Amino acid sequence: MRNVLSFLKPYKFPAVFAFSLMLTELAIELLLPFFLGKMINDGVLNQDINNITMWGSIMLGLAILSLAIGITNSFYSSHVSFAFGYDLRQKLFEKIQSFSYKNMNQYPTSALVTRFTNDVRQIQNTVFMSLRIMAKAPLTVIGGVTMAFIVNARLALIFLVTVPLLILFLLWIMKYASKMFMKVQQNVDNVNRVMQENLVGMRLIKAFMRRDYEESRFDEVNESLANTTKTTFRMIEASMPVLLFVMNVSLIIILWFGNIQIGTGQTDVGQVVTIVNYALRVTMSISMFSFIIMTLSRTKASAERIDEVFRVEVDLSDKPEAKPNLSITKGKVEYSVVSFSYPDADKLVLDNISFTLNSGESLAIIGATGSGKTSLFQLIPRLYDPAEGKIFIDDQPINTYQLNQLRNGIGYVPQSPLLFTGSIKDNITWGKTNATMEEIIQAAKDAQIHETIMALPDRYDTKVGQKGVNLSGGQKQRISIARAFVRKPKILMLDDSTSALDLATEAKLLNAIKIYQCTTLIITQKISTASTADRILLLDAGKILAIGTHEELLSSSSLYQQIVESQFGKEFTYVE
Numbered sequence: 001m002r003n004v005l006s007f008l009k010p011y012k013f014p015a016v017f018a019f020s021l022m023l024t025e026l027a028i029e030l031l032l033p034f035f036l037g038k039m040i041n042d043g044v045l046n047q048d049i050n051n052i053t054m055w056g057s058i059m060l061g062l063a064i065l066s067l068a069i070g071i072t073n074s075f076y077s078s079h080v081s082f083a084f085g086y087d088l089r090q091k092l093f094e095k096i097q098s099f100s101y102k103n104m105n106q107y108p109t110s111a112l113v114t115r116f117t118n119d120v121r122q123i124q125n126t127v128f129m130s131l132r133i134m135a136k137a138p139l140t141v142i143g144g145v146t147m148a149f150i151v152n153a154r155l156a157l158i159f160l161v162t163v164p165l166l167i168l169f170l171l172w173i174m175k176y177a178s179k180m181f182m183k184v185q186q187n188v189d190n191v192n193r194v195m196q197e198n199l200v201g202m203r204l205i206k207a208f209m210r211r212d213y214e215e216s217r218f219d220e221v222n223e224s225l226a227n228t229t230k231t232t233f234r235m236i237e238a239s240m241p242v243l244l245f246v247m248n249v250s251l252i253i254i255l256w257f258g259n260i261q262i263g264t265g266q267t268d269v270g271q272v273v274t275i276v277n278y279a280l281r282v283t284m285s286i287s288m289f290s291f292i293i294m295t296l297s298r299t300k301a302s303a304e305r306i307d308e309v310f311r312v313e314v315d316l317s318d319k320p321e322a323k324p325n326l327s328i329t330k331g332k333v334e335y336s337v338v339s340f341s342y343p344d345a346d347k348l349v350l351d352n353i354s355f356t357l358n359s360g361e362s363l364a365i366i367g368a369t370g371s372g373k374t375s376l377f378q379l380i381p382r383l384y385d386p387a388e389g390k391i392f393i394d395d396q397p398i399n400t401y402q403l404n405q406l407r408n409g410i411g412y413v414p415q416s417p418l419l420f421t422g423s424i425k426d427n428i429t430w431g432k433t434n435a436t437m438e439e440i441i442q443a444a445k446d447a448q449i450h451e452t453i454m455a456l457p458d459r460y461d462t463k464v465g466q467k468g469v470n471l472s473g474g475q476k477q478r479i480s481i482a483r484a485f486v487r488k489p490k491i492l493m494l495d496d497s498t499s500a501l502d503l504a505t506e507a508k509l510l511n512a513i514k515i516y517q518c519t520t521l522i523i524t525q526k527i528s529t530a531s532t533a534d535r536i537l538l539l540d541a542g543k544i545l546a547i548g549t550h551e552e553l554l555s556s557s558s559l560y561q562q563i564v565e566s567q568f569g570k571e572f573t574y575v576e
């Protein structure tokens with residue numbers, strides 16, 4: 001919690017100011033019952049209208065002052081809490097942006113979304129309330145009891161019994177509430193997760209007619225959330241009647257003893273009214289404790305969840321040997337006995353991979369599904385680091401590049417193209433923010449998508465729905481390729497990115513790549529695509545089975561021959 005609250009540091013002056021305003025407001029509120037007692041004794045009981053007017057005016061003036069102070073306090077408290085919330089969200093976003101693939105795998109997206117929204121809002125609200133009412137309640141208890149002792153110590157003795165009793169009772173509740181709120185937040189994560197999966201997979205759910213199944217899945221997590229929330233709130237709300245009971249009993253005791261003391265002349269009506277007033281304020285403030293406890297328990301749980309994200313060690317960052325300003329100039333790629341397994345998995349996904357790809361050369365990677373093609377790709381932009389062996393770019397170990405310099409030189413088109421909400425132009429310039437319109441159009445032309453874009457109502461300004469819902473799979477693939485082209489990369493990597501294209505369009509696109517004179521790596525399942533590359537790498541269960549030109553592989557690799565036969569029939573193998 002301390003780590004998260006350290007975000008308040010830049011706002012300590014307005015926070016201290018708001019806090020002092022709250023203290024002034026509190027002091028006024030504690031003086032009012034005292035003056036009320038005076039007014040009753042000196043004015044009401046003596047029927048002295050001047051005295052009543054004097055005390056009445058003083059009390060009204062103080063009430064107006066208290067109002068003005070309260071409004072100013074709200075102003076500063078909201079400034080502090082919203083600025084704090086803004087900073088916290090910003091830093092959380094930056095932290096998550098720095099996450100590696102491994103770090104991302106640790107947290108489901110929904111858990112991160114809940115932290116961004118619910119958890120940050122919870123802490124932000126607590127900061128606001130702390131400066132307004134939350135700190136005021138315990139201070140009212142302390143101040144009220146002190147004032148009661150000043151006015152009449154014997155009558156005030158009742159507070160020595162009730163206040164500790166109530167506080168102990170509430171602390172006991174808080175111990176359980178904190179654990180329960182952790183569970184509530186986890187359940188919120190689960191609801192968000194199922195909801196998110198449903199929204200993303202809506203088409204699939206409809207196509208497979210899995211609505212009933214999904215509804216029951218949602219029902220399960222929703223019910224669990226409702227049940228844990230209900231149990232938690234019930235437990236906290238159950239404290240309210242206990243508080244009211246103690247309040248009523250203490251009022252009866254004060255009035256009973258007060259009456260006796262008035263009879264013996266030890267006190268007067270004004271003092272009894274003042275003590276009753278303090279008793280009401282003190283118990284009302286203690287009754288706020290259950291709300292405060294509830295809020296603090298939730299906030300503690302939220303702060304821990306956020307702190308957990310801040311404490312994640314980002315395992316992929318610039319290495320100490322990284323040289324500033326070293327950038328990819330030629331695009332030569334070399335794998336030297338590289339082995340790789342995913343974090344927390346024993347199985348080697350890549351085993352002793354070695355090959356060199358000269359600048360401007362193209363390499364097609366083919367292999368069965370799960371053979372490690374994407375894994376091999378992911379090591380080049382350092383989305384993961386190899387377990388053994390080294391990768392060189394332009395003859396320099398990959399670790400000597402700073403991550404941003406390394407990735408700047410690479411145009412990576414992932415297996416499932418991802419478009420962002422915005423225009424088509426925005427999505428292409430995402431690859432190079434300062435791209436001119438000519439560069440965008442050229443990239444789109446080379447990616448064979450320009451004509452399709454021009455046929456859309458708003459052309460390059462056409463809005464792309466979330467994740468590109470209003471575009472076909474092939475259109476999304478080509479926009480993603482244009483995004484990679486626009487940055488004129490030294491190394492272009494296409495992960496099965498032409499799978500949705502017809503043969504003619506694909507052939508044009510592959511031809512256009514040559515204009516960029518970049519080193520190209522293409523993962524593909526199609527021999528027609530692979531055979532256009534300078535060389536083909538045949539991957540099988542993480543090992544290189546063969547590497548060479550199409551002709552070399554045809555004559556040397558029986559597996560390659562089988563793949564060719566499966567796609568073109570037996571004739572093709574012997575046509576050459």
Ligand SMILES: Nc1ncnc2c1ncn2[C@@H]1O[C@H](COP(=O)(O)OP(=O)(O)OP(=O)(O)O)[C@@H](O)[C@H]1O
Pocket residue numbers: 105342343345349367368369370371372373374375376415
């Ligand atoms: N994040 C991950 N964590 C653990 N194992 C993974 C992860 N991603 C992939 N794998 C495993 O690594 C192996 C290789 O996966 P990879 O995605 O590289 O294969 P691929 O050849 O690209 O497959 P496809 O053609 O289906 O895309 C598979 O056995 C897969 O289960």
